[in-house]
Amino acid sequence: MNIELNSADRAFRDEVRAFLAGSLPPDIQRRVEHGLELRRDDYASWHRILYDKGWVAPSWPVAHGGTGWTPMQRYLFDEEAAAASAPRIMPFGVNMVGPVIFTFGDAAQKAHYLPRILSGEDWWCQGYSEPGAGSDLANLRTRAVRDGDVYVVNGQKTWTTSAQWADHIFCLVRTDPSAARPQQGISFLLIDMRSPGISVQPIITIDGSHEVNDVFFEDVRVPVENLVGEENRGWTYAKFLLSFERAGIADVGRSKKQVANLKRIAAAEQSNGRPLSEDDRFQEKIAALEIDLLALEFTELRALSRHSAGEEPGTEANILKIRGTEIQQRITELTLEAVGTYANPYVPEALRDGWNEEPIGPEYAAVAAPRYFNWRKASIYGGSNEIQKGIVAKLVLEL
Amino acid sequence: MDLTYSEDQTLLSESIARFIQDDYDFETRRRIAASEHGLDPATWAQFSDLGWLGIPFSEAEGGLGADPVAVMILMEQFGRGLVVEPYVPCVLLGGRLIAAAGNAVQRDHYLGDLIAGRVQLAFAHGEPGGRYALAHVATRAEACSGGFTLSGQKAVVHNAAAADFLVVSARSSGEPGACEGISLFVVPRSATGLSIRSYGTVDGLRAGEVALDGVELGEEALLGETGEAFPVIEAVTDAAVAAVCSEAVGIMDRMREMTLDYLKNRQQFGRPLGSFQVLQHRAVDMLIACEEARSLALMATLNLGGSAAERRRAVSAVKAHVGNAGRKLGQEAVQLHGGMGVTDELALGHYFKRLTMIDTFFGDAAHHLDRFARNP
Ligand SMILES: Cc1cc2nc3c(=O)[nH]c(=O)nc-3n(C[C@H](O)[C@H](O)[C@H](O)COP(=O)(O)OP(=O)(O)OC[C@H]3O[C@@H](n4cnc5c(N)ncnc54)[C@H](O)[C@@H]3O)c2cc1C
Ligand SMILES: Cc1cc2nc3c(=O)[nH]c(=O)nc-3n(C[C@H](O)[C@H](O)[C@H](O)COP(=O)(O)OP(=O)(O)OC[C@H]3O[C@@H](n4cnc5c(N)ncnc54)[C@H](O)[C@@H]3O)c2cc1C
Numbered sequence: 001m002n003i004e005l006n007s008a009d010r011a012f013r014d015e016v017r018a019f020l021a022g023s024l025p026p027d028i029q030r031r032v033e034h035g036l037e038l039r040r041d042d043y044a045s046w047h048r049i050l051y052d053k054g055w056v057a058p059s060w061p062v063a064h065g066g067t068g069w070t071p072m073q074r075y076l077f078d079e080e081a082a083a084a085s086a087p088r089i090m091p092f093g094v095n096m097v098g099p100v101i102f103t104f105g106d107a108a109q110k111a112h113y114l115p116r117i118l119s120g121e122d123w124w125c126q127g128y129s130e131p132g133a134g135s136d137l138a139n140l141r142t143r144a145v146r147d148g149d150v151y152v153v154n155g156q157k158t159w160t161t162s163a164q165w166a167d168h169i170f171c172l173v174r175t176d177p178s179a180a181r182p183q184q185g186i187s188f189l190l191i192d193m194r195s196p197g198i199s200v201q202p203i204i205t206i207d208g209s210h211e212v213n214d215v216f217f218e219d220v221r222v223p224v225e226n227l228v229g230e231e232n233r234g235w236t237y238a239k240f241l242l243s244f245e246r247a248g249i250a251d252v253g254r255s256k257k258q259v260a261n262l263k264r265i266a267a268a269e270q271s272n273g274r275p276l277s278e279d280d281r282f283q284e285k286i287a288a289l290e291i292d293l294l295a296l297e298f299t300e301l302r303a304l305s306r307h308s309a310g311e312e313p314g315t316e317a318n319i320l321k322i323r324g325t326e327i328q329q330r331i332t333e334l335t336l337e338a339v340g341t342y343a344n345p346y347v348p349e350a351l352r353d354g355w356n357e358e359p360i361g362p363e364y365a366a367v368a369a370p371r372y373f374n375w376r377k378a379s380i381y382g383g384s385n386e387i388q389k390g391i392v393a394k395l396v397l398e399l
Numbered sequence: 400m401d402l403t404y405s406e407d408q409t410l411l412s413e414s415i416a417r418f419i420q421d422d423y424d425f426e427t428r429r430r431i432a433a434s435e436h437g438l439d440p441a442t443w444a445q446f447s448d449l450g451w452l453g454i455p456f457s458e459a460e461g462g463l464g465a466d467p468v469a470v471m472i473l474m475e476q477f478g479r480g481l482v483v484e485p486y487v488p489c490v491l492l493g494g495r496l497i498a499a500a501g502n503a504v505q506r507d508h509y510l511g512d513l514i515a516g517r518v519q520l521a522f523a524h525g526e527p528g529g530r531y532a533l534a535h536v537a538t539r540a541e542a543c544s545g546g547f548t549l550s551g552q553k554a555v556v557h558n559a560a561a562a563d564f565l566v567v568s569a570r571s572s573g574e575p576g577a578c579e580g581i582s583l584f585v586v587p588r589s590a591t592g593l594s595i596r597s598y599g600t601v602d603g604l605r606a607g608e609v610a611l612d613g614v615e616l617g618e619e620a621l622l623g624e625t626g627e628a629f630p631v632i633e634a635v636t637d638a639a640v641a642a643v644c645s646e647a648v649g650i651m652d653r654m655r656e657m658t659l660d661y662l663k664n665r666q667q668f669g670r671p672l673g674s675f676q677v678l679q680h681r682a683v684d685m686l687i688a689c690e691e692a693r694s695l696a697l698m699a700t701l702n703l704g705g706s707a708a709e710r711r712r713a714v715s716a717v718k719a720h721v722g723n724a725g726r727k728l729g730q731e732a733v734q735l736h737g738g739m740g741v742t743d744e745l746a747l748g749h750y751f752k753r754l755t756m757i758d759t760f761f762g763d764a765a766h767h768l769d770r771f772a773r774n775p
Binding site for chain 1: 531576604666758765769
């Protein structure tokens, strides 16, 4: 047992650091660093830069364009990218539908979709949730009826992140309403967002931003060759995908960066004539947060070590999701507390880059409340934390 | 001891609840919040007609008797209705400061118009970098021939742009942080040298940054004695904090009800969410938080007339509790609504935002925990 990185990992980390320093466009970096709104182009440019470097899909097998990194190297890359204020890679193509396609797709699907996901030419969104099917995903109702060589799709998806930007949506649809168990009648369909009959309506969240959408399907005709794997086996693929979705969700690197930001704010804020960062009680709150983050980090590192030693990943992903999101939320909460009164002004323009007016209060104040409000989502999406705990209770504790 | 409502108090509570139900639904609130001053003149006139603007003032001041319990009842209902009208900055801060610190001429001059709904007031006190220290006043008031000259910056002044007059704290002597040396002035919004940068707040209210650049005032602008305003400011803000905690109680209770409805109606896995025991217990915790908040709000309200030490301790107790328990309850209400909880469409998120920002009103939970500990 040894807490030091080995020399290969150190060299890798230096290489990543140098690459980030030289390749991350400063304007994108600035927007990430200050928590400003990111545009589609920002994600697309960074995706393209990583693609050109061959680093866009660390979770993929080398044969399909993956990096061949060890789990530790993937972890180091994520950590360095977060520390450098790189945007995240949108997960829907690279981390979700990509792995489903290379695992369950046919040769034509692999040949067509995978290179376009890698290059960033195609943008994807995830069509799982419906108004009546949130935690109870298997209750989904969107119907796909076979008609010759097409499926005719009718129904509604909701909470669809970045549907407004996507070229394709991967959907869970009901193909057999009379199956014995609801999970058995579901199929996994790839649908072109430009298909006639699809309409997208924004859902505005409490922080005023537009991340999620309703997506409506009205007699949308989808070629049968867009079915992934077998009909009525979609649930298996969906669960496979969820295990990818949850990996990396701990987001330790980004949380470390946000804690550093919180400390910077606490040092700038005054409390009774001293910096807030010197206030004992506030210091202890940050300390408790950092201890939680260290526990999360070493829980993830232990899992990585077991993984590197050849063990299959277990349910640690659920634990990492629960604690990772709780910690992210706690950071936004403490940041809001640190900012204090100047969290009140709501200046939407100040959340976008290029607003040249003088900020109201300190420059870091404007994003504090919207961020706090927005991050309430983290314990809800990707399988709510209650559902995660239910899974652990059932699968680990056998309750 | 009797901690139940009298018949009059019950009637008052019901009449305000009826107003909210009939005239102040969520879409009305949304429309008013989006208006220039976050204030509907017809609604404000109605407040006046119903006598609500006179509740915190004695009969001698032209009011209805200055009953803190009536203020508590009003504010709880305003919380339930998520009322955006500037009752707190205008009436409970601006109006109460003039009533408590002003002389008979000043009271006559402003309070009649205030209670009749003809003038708007604001309290310009907090300053950049002051955090929640009530005596952090750096704005200067220099005596000059025939009056005073004010210079300084005031931060996040609610209702600033709509106010006809701002009650402004400024230092006549001493350094920021000292309780001695602070004076209060009534400054017309149109005064030369006063400028306001107005904006909406994340919880749907209106506020502004107030800059005072050599604002010249006559002797009659001074409220009370030069340099001796701090005890009045503390007493009036304590009463306003207690009132805002009652608003928080109304918000928390409404959020709790909405969540309970949701748990009863939303079906997943073929059964209502409320049938899952883990969610039942959380709903019970929300109920407990509401009951405790209501108890402390009442306790604080009934202590407003006590000694300064009793008042401080009582007010800080409820503010600290509402800060922490309110944060938790708000987060739970959102969480138990799933994705719906984070939408702008649902009223719930707007209650959540207001409840969150109440924590920054004259001291957050940490500030009041500390103040409580220092006032044994
Ligand atoms: C910002 C955001 C982005 C999203 N992006 C996407 C996306 O791109 N694609 C997509 O398909 N979906 C997406 N989702 C949807 C997300 O997966 C669902 O919101 C989530 O699964 C919860 O479902 P629900 O909102 O219907 O809540 P519900 O399932 O109605 O749950 C409400 C509450 O009840 C709890 N609960 C439910 N069942 C149980 C139980 N059995 N035991 C205990 N507690 C329970 C939940 O934990 C929650 O607290 C997104 C959601 C958000 C908020
Ligand atoms: C110091 C002491 C004094 C007592 N005095 C008396 C007395 O004077 N007279 C008397 O009659 N009894 C008395 N009791 C007994 C007491 O009422 C029982 O211990 C209690 O009802 C719990 O029952 P149990 O110990 O069998 O635990 P169990 O019922 O087996 O419970 C074990 C745990 O599971 C939890 N649990 C059980 N059912 C549920 C559920 N449906 N949902 C969620 N959680 C659940 C419990 O809360 C507990 O944490 C006393 C007990 C103690 C410890």
